Amino acid sequence: MKKTYKLIDLDCAHCAAKMEDAIKKLPGVTAASVNFLSQKLTLEAPDELFDDLLKQTVECIKKVEPDCTVKL
Amino acid sequence: MSKKQKKMLLRIIISAVVWAAGLVISHLFPAEDRFGIMGIVQFVIFTAAYLTIGWDIVWKAIRNIAHGQIFDENFLMSIASIGAMVIGDYSEGTAVMIFYQVGELFQSVAVGKSRRSITEMVDINPEYANVERGGEVAEVSPEEISAGEIIVIRPGERIPLDGRVISGSSELNTAALTGESALRGVHEGDEVISGCINTNGLLRVEVSRPYADSTVARILELVENSSENKAKTENFITKFARIYTPIVVFSAVALAVIPGLISAAVSGWTDFSGWSEWVYRALTFLVVSCPCALVISVPLSYFGGIGGASRHGIMIKGANYLEQLAKAQTFVFDKTGTLTKGSFSVTEAVPEDITADELVGICAAAESYSTHPIAQSIIAEAQKRSLTVSAEDAEEIAGYGVKAQVGGKTVLVGNYRLMERDNIPAPAVELPGTVVYCAVEGRFAGYLVISDEMKSGAPAAIAELKALCGAKTVMLTGDRKSAAEAVVKAAGIDEYHAELLPDGKVAQVEAICKARPQKSALAFVGDGMNDAPALARADVGIAMGAMGSDAAIEAADIVLMNDNIESLPLAVRISRKTHRIVMQNIILAIGVKVLILILTAFGIGNMWLAVFGDVGVAVIAILNAMRAMRIKK
Numbered sequence: 001m002k003k004t005y006k007l008i009d010l011d012c013a014h015c016a017a018k019m020e021d022a023i024k025k026l027p028g029v030t031a032a033s034v035n036f037l038s039q040k041l042t043l044e045a046p047d048e049l050f051d052d053l054l055k056q057t058v059e060c061i062k063k064v065e066p067d068c069t070v071k072l
Numbered sequence: 073m074s075k076k077q078k079k080m081l082l083r084i085i086i087s088a089v090v091w092a093a094g095l096v097i098s099h100l101f102p103a104e105d106r107f108g109i110m111g112i113v114q115f116v117i118f119t120a121a122y123l124t125i126g127w128d129i130v131w132k133a134i135r136n137i138a139h140g141q142i143f144d145e146n147f148l149m150s151i152a153s154i155g156a157m158v159i160g161d162y163s164e165g166t167a168v169m170i171f172y173q174v175g176e177l178f179q180s181v182a183v184g185k186s187r188r189s190i191t192e193m194v195d196i197n198p199e200y201a202n203v204e205r206g207g208e209v210a211e212v213s214p215e216e217i218s219a220g221e222i223i224v225i226r227p228g229e230r231i232p233l234d235g236r237v238i239s240g241s242s243e244l245n246t247a248a249l250t251g252e253s254a255l256r257g258v259h260e261g262d263e264v265i266s267g268c269i270n271t272n273g274l275l276r277v278e279v280s281r282p283y284a285d286s287t288v289a290r291i292l293e294l295v296e297n298s299s300e301n302k303a304k305t306e307n308f309i310t311k312f313a314r315i316y317t318p319i320v321v322f323s324a325v326a327l328a329v330i331p332g333l334i335s336a337a338v339s340g341w342t343d344f345s346g347w348s349e350w351v352y353r354a355l356t357f358l359v360v361s362c363p364c365a366l367v368i369s370v371p372l373s374y375f376g377g378i379g380g381a382s383r384h385g386i387m388i389k390g391a392n393y394l395e396q397l398a399k400a401q402t403f404v405f406d407k408t409g410t411l412t413k414g415s416f417s418v419t420e421a422v423p424e425d426i427t428a429d430e431l432v433g434i435c436a437a438a439e440s441y442s443t444h445p446i447a448q449s450i451i452a453e454a455q456k457r458s459l460t461v462s463a464e465d466a467e468e469i470a471g472y473g474v475k476a477q478v479g480g481k482t483v484l485v486g487n488y489r490l491m492e493r494d495n496i497p498a499p500a501v502e503l504p505g506t507v508v509y510c511a512v513e514g515r516f517a518g519y520l521v522i523s524d525e526m527k528s529g530a531p532a533a534i535a536e537l538k539a540l541c542g543a544k545t546v547m548l549t550g551d552r553k554s555a556a557e558a559v560v561k562a563a564g565i566d567e568y569h570a571e572l573l574p575d576g577k578v579a580q581v582e583a584i585c586k587a588r589p590q591k592s593a594l595a596f597v598g599d600g601m602n603d604a605p606a607l608a609r610a611d612v613g614i615a616m617g618a619m620g621s622d623a624a625i626e627a628a629d630i631v632l633m634n635d636n637i638e639s640l641p642l643a644v645r646i647s648r649k650t651h652r653i654v655m656q657n658i659i660l661a662i663g664v665k666v667l668i669l670i671l672t673a674f675g676i677g678n679m680w681l682a683v684f685g686d687v688g689v690a691v692i693a694i695l696n697a698m699r700a701m702r703i704k705k
Contacts, residue, residue, distance in 0.1 A: 009076065011180055012145075014367040017310055033300050036368075037187055037375045042300075063139050066132070067076075 002031075002044040003054075006071040007061070010039050015065045022060040028053050034061075041070060073181060080177050084170060087125035091166050094118045098163065106160055118162035126153060126169040143317045145362040152358040156679065159348045164679050168359060175687030179368065182694045186372060186701075196248040196267040196288055198232035204276075214266075214283045225275045231268050234286045235277040237261060242273030249291070250634035251385030267291065290625060291382075294389055298378050301390020302371075305654055309370045313363040320361040320669070327673065328354035349675070356672045359682040365661040369693035370654055376700035377650030384703065385633040386643045387617075393629040396612040397644060398651035401541055401592035404581055406606070407549035407556065409599030410616050411563055411637065412524040416449040419505065419525075423518035429457055431518045435510050437463035438476040438485040446506055449522050473508075484511040491516065504558030523555070529638040530563045536641035538564075540648070546584055548577045548606075578605045585610070597640060603627070614640065642703070650700045657693040664689045 010016060016036035023032040023043070031044040041061070045053045058070050073081070094117035103110035126149075133147040141147075149172050156165030201214045204222040214232040217223065222238065225231055231244070243255040246268045255271060258264055264277055266288040283289055332347035374391035381388050388394050408414050423431040436454030439447035440463055454461050463483075466476040472493060473486015484490055491498040491509050498516040501507045505523025509516070537543045547568040549556050556570035569580050585594050596603070596610035604627040607613030615628030616635050625631055632639040668685045671677030 011176075012364070013183075013371070014310075014313055014364065017313075017367070018141075035300065037371060039187070064141075066135065 001047045001050050002042065003050075005041045005043070007034070007039045007041050008069045008071055010034070010036060010065065010068045012036075012065065015068075019061050019064045022064065023057050026053055026056050026060070029057075032057070074184070077177060077181060080173065083125055084173055084177065087121045087166070087170055090117060090121035090124065091163065091170060094121060094166075095163055114162055118157070118166045122153070122157065122166045122169060125166070125173055126150070129169065129172075130154075143321060143361075145364070148317075148321065148358045148361050152355045152679075155351065155355040155358075159351055161352070161679075168679055168683050171683040171687060172359075175683075175690060178687070179364070179690055179694065182691065183368060183372065186376065186694065186698050196230070197292060198230045198266060198288065201232035202226070202229075214286075217279055217283065219279050219281050221279050223277050223279055225270045225277060227270055227272050227274065229270055231264050231266050231270060231275075231277070232286075232288075233277075233279045233283060234264070234266050234281055235279045236263055238276050238278050240273050240275040242275050243271045245269040245271050246634075249287070249385060250636075251383060251639075252634050252636070291387065294387055294625070298375075298388060298390045301392045303374055303391035303395040303654075305395060305658070306370050306374065306391060309363075309366050309658070313367050316363050317361050320357055323669075324354040324357035324361070327357060352679070353672050353675060356677065356679045356682045357669060359679060360665050360668050360672075360686050362686065363661075365686075365690035365693045366658060368690065369657045369661070369697045372694060373650055373653045373657065373697040373700045376697055377646055377653075380701040380703045381643060381646045384639065384642055384646075385636075386639055386646070387625070387631040387633055388643075389629050389631075393612050394647045394650055396593045397595060397614075397630065397647035399591065399593040400543070400595040400612060400644065402544045402546070402584060402588045402594045403537060403640075404546045404548060404584055404594065404596045404606075404610065405565070406577070406596075406598035406603050407547055407551060407559055408524060410597055411530045411547065411559055411565075412526050414524065414599065416445050416506070416522050416524055418449055418453040418520050419523045420503075420521035421453075421518070422521075424516055426512075426517055428518075429459060431510060432457055432520070433459040433461055434478050434483055434512065434517065435485050435508060435520055437461035437478045438466060438474045438483050438510075441466045442468070442474065446508065446522055450508065450520065453520075478512075481513050485509070502554065504555045506555075526559055526562055527637050529636065533637045533640055534564045537644065540641060540644055544588075546580075548572055548580050550574070550577075574602060574605070577603070578609055581606045581609050597637075598628075614643070646700075646703050649703070653696055653700050657696055660696075661689050661693055 013036045016034045020032060020034040023029060023034065028049045029043065029045050033042045043054060043057055061068055061070060094114060097117065098114050101110050103114055105111055129146045130150045133144060133150040136144040137147060149169065153165045153169045156168060198214050200211050201217055202209050202224040203212055203217050204224060209224055217233060223233060223235065237258055237260050239260055241259040243257050244264065246256055247253055249265065249267050264275070266286045328351050332350045335346045336344050374394055377394055378388045378391065405411055418432070421428045421431055432450065432454050436451045436459065439450050440461055463476040463478045466474055468474055469486065469490065472490040473484065476483050484494060485508060488498065488500055488507070488509060491511060494514070496511045496514060496516050498509055501519055503521055505521050508520045508522060510518055534545055537545065545565045547556065547560055547565045549570050550572050551570060553570045556568050560568045572580060581596055588594050593611035595612045595614055596606050597614045597616070598607055599616045607615060607627045612630060613628045614630045614632065616637070617625055617631040617633050630643060632643070664685050668677055668682050672682065
């Protein structure tokens with residue numbers, strides 16, 4: 001499953017790169033991208049793991065930039 | 073400005089006022105001793121200003137360290153500013169933080185603005201659709217409509233979904249998709265494409281595919297995903313940023329410890345007075361340790377270039393393709409549909425003993441059962457001359473032509489070999505294009521020349537390409553040599569290979585690819601219909617996409633949506649401009665930072681210079697990046 005979410009208050013470009021690195025390293029994630037310019041998160045993961053991984057993804061984002069929220 | 077940005081602006085103002093007050097007081101009543109009354113007063117004032125502006129940075133720094141992120145810019149700024157406070161430079165420590173926040177605010181406003189203007193530019197998304205349901209017209213979101221439903225498009229509205237006109241006629245503005253300002257007329261039975269604007273008539277359209285598969289949705293997806301196909305330069309910057317910060321931080325640590333230690337050792341461990349100067353220089357290093365200017369401006373430039381191109385009907389699927397196109401020095405073209413119109417028409421009718429109309433009529437009649445493009449063009453010509461045609465017993469002679477009964481006479485229509493086979497004396501005509509011979513009752517009756525016209529803009533486009541980048545141009549075609557030669561001469565192409573089978577084209581592309589100059593790229597330009605392998609093999613595949621042609625959008629890296637070869641030099645110009653801007657930004661940002669580091673290490677620069685340099689460069693780079701969006705046609 002591949003889904004795209006909007007990111008709110010993603011303020012710094014290299015934070016986006018850091019988030020992307022961290023999300024990609026989550027076990028189970030097939031592909032991920034954090035796009036600073038379009039302020040979007042794209043997450044691709046197997047269906048059965050998706051919800052769990054999405055939760056971990058949100059945590060990753062919070063860790064790098066606490067002000068940034070994912071619009072679910 | 074967003075709410076968050078406004079709040080920050082307020083904090084900056086308050087803090088700056090307090091800071092200025094502190095500055096005035098410290099000049100009027102200079103503190104003799106840091107720990108005397110005036111010293112403490114100054115400390116309190118500047119600390120108030122500092123906390124107003126910087127509390128969140130310090131807080132983020134502490135929290136991020138807890139998360140194991142050491143080279144975090146918040147942390148580095150905190151160390152630099154608090155360090156300055158500790159060694160007694162209250163005003164500077166506070167100012168560093170104020171300017172840092174001003175810079176951040178400015179960046180966030182500039183980036184937000186750029187992002188918005190680029191997204192607005194490619195905003196072709198229809199907001200609603202008027203659907204006919206149960207005899208009433210309802211306004212719903214385009215996503216809710218399924219194929220087969222009837223939608224109504226009023227003048228001035230954007231066509232929300234792809235479909236076919238079932239009633240009404242109008243003129244469409246396709247500028248959002250093709251960059252062309254000429255209106256396109258549509259009538260009952262015509263296909264219409266989402267994203268165009270209906271200018272004057274009311275249209276009822278039967279939807280052919282749901283929103284998710286519509287042209288608009290696909291183009292939007294393409295543009296949005298384009299920033300994920302990162303250019304090599306972008307990846308280089310990411311890597312550079314990853315090592316740049318640690319290097320600067322470690323040199324700062326070295327700068328803080330080693331020279332101070334040496335001078336103390338030289339003085340026999342009695343004089344430590346020089347030490348604070350070295351610590352100050354080290355703190356200045358930290359101020360320039362963030363690679364922000366680069367990290368933001370490089371992708372922003374590419375995004376701007378891609379956005380600007382899309383306004384001219386040029387869809388670029390990623391920054392990497394933009395980068396490749398800027399390097400392209402070899403352009404390989406497909407002939408049919410790319411340099412030529414791809415539609416055959418009768419360009420000459422040379423009758424023998426009969427009239428031209430009779431000749432066309434006979435040929436059209438004989439070919440009337442055939443669906444071959446050549447036959448279709450003859451039939452179209454007969455229609456143009458308003459001839460009525462009918463034939464009986466049409467029989468195809470594979471590899472030769474057709475035999476039929478027209479008006480009670482036996483007619484042969486086909487190639488020269490057909491004439492030879494039946495021993496009919498006929499002149500062997502050597503002309504570019506396809507020659508169709510006709511014989512009536514065993515006697516030669518004339519011939520038709522059918523050729524594919526060259527696109528009017530092709531010679532100019534080729535000439536501009538050559539002028540732009542000294543491009544080498546090659547044409548590949550499955551067509552005969554004489555037809556190829558005519559196009560090559562007229563268009564001014566350097567080299568051609570004719571009579572190629574489809575896999576022969578790929579082999580040629582590969583061979584040319586090997587022979588291309590080092591570090592340059594090869595672009596293949598085709599119509600996307602049967603060139604998919606060649607488009608994929610080239611460094612950058614460019615498709616002429618007649619609007620909405622799925623095959624073209626799928627196969628290529630860059631699509632010229634208006635099917636206009638003249639867009640090709642424009643695309644090259646955009647790519648080169650974008651590349652130039654990226655290079656300027658990289659050189660400017662790295663250059664200024666390195667310069668500041670050197671000046672600081674030798675004690676010429678100070679923290680003010682560092683902050684101005686850092687923030688200033690970021691702002692200049694962002695403004696420069698925005699230039700990529702603006703393109704003169």
